Amino acid sequence: MLHRPVTRLFTIALGCVALLGSGRFFPAAGVATPTRFPAASLSPLESQLLSVPDSARARQTLRALTAKPHLAGTPEDYATALYVRDELAKAGFQSELVEYDVYLPRPKSRRVEMTAPTKYRCRLTEPTLPDDPDSASPLAVPTFAAWSPSAKVEAPVVYANYGLPRDYAVLDQLGVSVRGKIVLVRYGECYRGVKAQVAQARGAAGLLVYSDPKDDGYVQGKTYPDGPWRTDNCVQRGSYRAFTQSPGDPLTPGRPSKKGVPRLSPKAAGLPQIPIQPLSYRDALPILESLQGPVAPKEWIGGLPIEYRIGDGATRARMVLEMDYRQRTIWNVIGTLPGHVLPDEWILLGNHRDAWVYGAVDPSSGTTAMLEVARAFGELRKTGWQPQRTIKLCSWDAEEYGLIGSTEWVEEHLGELREKAVCYLNVDSAVSGDNFRASAVPSLWEIAKSVLRDTPDSSGTRSLYDNWRAQDKNATEVRFGKLGSGSDYAPFLQLAGIACLDMASTGSYGVYHSTYDSFRWMEKFGDPLFTRHTAMARGWALLAFRLSESARIELNLLDYAREIERLAQALAQEHPKLDAAALLDAARDLATAAEAFETEADTKATLAARNRQRRQFEGFLLTPDGLPKRLDARHVIYAPGVFTGYGAEVFSGIRYALERDDAEDIVHATTQVVAALKQAAQALHGEK
Known part of the structure; x- marks a missing residue:
């Protein structure tokens, strides 16, 4: 069992700005030995901006954000909204809480059991780990599939690999139909809602989705709490809405979900019609082990110590799910630093705040980085500086259910955004390791690369740009990823037509959407010194600063x-x-x-x-x-x-x-x- 490293902490005073402006940058608190980073291209103001993010404070912020589970629409979620609002206000931002009333499900009861050829009742729980006291919280939402209907079905089980159309084509070739059956698939290869959409279209009676150890468990390395990967009882919660449906509140497509706004009936909202339940690989194992029939193709074989088979109808399962659907209040937080020259040109930075449980990586590491960005700008304001353009920091709610908070806000401010927004810079799961990456539309490539070359990574000895480039030894230039969906940049790009960027510092991360995505996991594996959080904050802040301050909008x-x-x-x-x-x-x-x-x-x-x-x-x-x-x-x-x-x-x-x-x-x-x-x-x- 690992223990938290004892680190000698030190703080850089803002009085060192003259030294910083001379072209040398010292990392903020949390680094045991101070190292220098060449940053001759930084202006004195930029050097001061980068000196503010502090690893000791980032650690405290993440601990505060992960003190309790904070599922969207809960009192604990509201408490995090107030915390972020107050921290933005302390940094000098005009800070407001923006409410929406949206349609959200929660689980009331779930039962999944194998009824033949033997009986086995799935546990559907994540046990307390002695090494992680937070795993004992009674506030953690039970393992469930968001947007599954309430239902009771019993049917034969068919294994369908990742549940993609190509997998069902293989079943067709084998003469296996899933109509009227419960399909068992594994996570991976696509967004989980695709699995539900395709299974439903194929006539399945229900869907079970499990995490195979080959994808993010012991085949990858040591499992939590001894390592960062998914343990046998760890379950991935998540949304199962189809991305081909309108984003945001399913009952108010195209309109902000405010009181008095006309709403669709739930039956008209395009929600899944078959019951869905996620499983751990411990719960999936007895079902998979009992399957007979054709041997699964080589590509379908996971990491469990069994012979993977498709099923012949003899293995049966029962699913009994009861969900609680109702209108619930969610809370976005918007912090504004008005531009004093071009107030009607906006630089937007965003991160969601709600989590399935604690969300130390997803999304609290991003919120932690954003608050360090706010504090950095707050320190500049104390010198008399004001941004040329308006800077907005946005903390979204209910992202996990389907980008709801950000979509509702974009729908409410669509005309204004199309007229005023310069760009939207998104950081969701800011830190799960030390490998930087970014995705962006091409107009932002040039300015982003310039900023990344001038921003130290967590080591303080190389830039974020060099960190990124080093991940591909054959590359002479970094390659930006393409923007799809799955985070809050999507409504800005797809609905408002705004240039977007998304970035993160990634690593081995097997506790995604589980109870074990906790503060303890972060301090053991994700960022023990919390210097990766501050590196992300510096890059984010410097990019926003340069986009705000240049006379020419830096979109190529x-x-x-x-x-x-x-x-x-x-x-x-x-x-x-x-x-x-x-x-x-x-x-x-x-x-x-x-x-x-x-x-x-x-x-x-x-x-x-x-x-x-x-x-x-x-x-x-x-x-x-x-x-x-x-x-x-x-x-x-x-x-x-x-x-x-x-x-x-x-x-x-x-x-x-x-x-x-x-x-x-x-x-x-x-x-x-x-x-x-x-x-x-x-x-x-x-x-x-």
């Missing part, structure tokens, strides 16, 4: 247009039968327009108008009607894949139509992309 439209042209060419090569001539022409024309735009110099007379073109460029890449057969996505370039959910898919509308061989939708989706690219090019030319 030529980078974006060239990437779109490259992606269009790749799509045409990948699908030679696709009539891509109009798409390629539109992408080429946009690149030409962007090159002319970026070549032209900003002048005092043109700067305001050209900045407006920069911040509104992303919005031209939305299609107002949404992608074909989709209610969740409007962005014609980047959207979550229908069968990935979290993962991004480039030209998703076209690709989904090609996958279904739907000639009408192929034309429709291609036309949507061409129209958007032409609109964007015209906007850069100054045409209406």
Whole structure:
């Protein structure tokens, strides 16, 4: 059993600003031996900004945020909202609580048991671990699948690997139908809601989803509390709403869920219709072990010490679930630092606050980093500094249920966001290890790389940029990921058309969405010295600072247009039968327009108008009607894949139509992309 390292703490006084401004940066408290980071490109104000995040204080903040489980809509969740509101106010932000009344489920009772060929009742619990006292809390919500209906079913069990369409195609080849049966699948490969959506479409009577040790358990390494990976009784809670449905409150699509707003009936909300329950691999083992019938394909074999089989009808299970659905209040917190030159241009930073249980990684590490960002800006304000542009720090609620808090706020402020927002910078699970990564739209690549080169990582001896690049020894440049969904940037990108970035410091993390995602896990494995939290806060703060302070909005439209042209060419090569001539022409024309735009110099007379073109460029890449057969996505370039959910898919509308061989939708989706690219090019030319 490991113990917490004893660390010699020290604090950097703000009186050292003169030294910091000379081009050397000392990491904040929490590092045993002070090391220097070359940062000659930092201005004195930037050096001061980076000197503020403090690892000892970050540790205290995370302990406060994880003191109790805080599921969305609970009194404990409200307490965290008040805490964040008050901390933002202390840092000098105008801080407000924003309430919404949304439809949320909680479990009342759950029973899952194997009834044949032998009897076994699943425990469905996560036991207390002596090494982690927080695991004993009676406030932890029981293991459940959010948005499962109440139901009682008994049926034969069929094992279907990850529960993707390709897996059901294998079952078809084997002559195995899942209609009227309970499907058992493992987590991984896609967003869990996809598993429910596909099982329901296939006629399944119920769905059991378990965590296989091959994916995030003992096959990966030591399990908690001896290591960071998922132990045998650890269960992944989560939302099972389909991403193809409208995001946010399911009863108020397209409208903020305020009192008096018309609501759909629950039956019209597109929620899952089959019962769903997550399992630990300890509970799944007796069921899987009893299955007979065809041997599972090699790719379907997990890490349990059994022969994986599909099932022949002899193994049966019963699911009895009772859920409590009702309107519940949730609380966003919005902190505003008004710009004194351009108050109507907004730099938004966001992180959700609600957790399935404690959420030390997901999302409390992000909230901890955000509060260090707030304190850093607060210290600058004491010197008389004010941001050029308005900076907003946003703490979202009910993200875990399906991006609800952020979506409701975007719906309420949609017109204002489209007019004023420069970008949205998201950090969700800020820290689960020491490997930095980021995803972003291409217009943010240049400014983000510049910031990451100037920000020390947790070691204090190299930059976040070098940390990221070192993860691929063959890379000469970092590669930004593509934005799909699964975190709060999605409504900003898909509904409001705002340039977005998402970043994290990642590592071995097997306790996702469980009781064991706790403060104890973080101090043992995720960030023992809490220097990774402060590194994330520095990068986040410096990016917001530079975006706020530069006269020219730092969105590179030529980078974006060239990437779109490259992606269009790749799509045409990948699908030679696709009539891509109009798409390629539109992408080429946009690149030409962007090159002319970026070549032209900003002048005092043109700067305001050209900045407006920069911040509104992303919005031209939305299609107002949404992608074909989709209610969740409007962005014609980047959207979550229908069968990935979290993962991004480039030209998703076209690709989904090609996958279904739907000639009408192929034309429709291609036309949507061409129209958007032409609109964007015209906007850069100054045409209406």
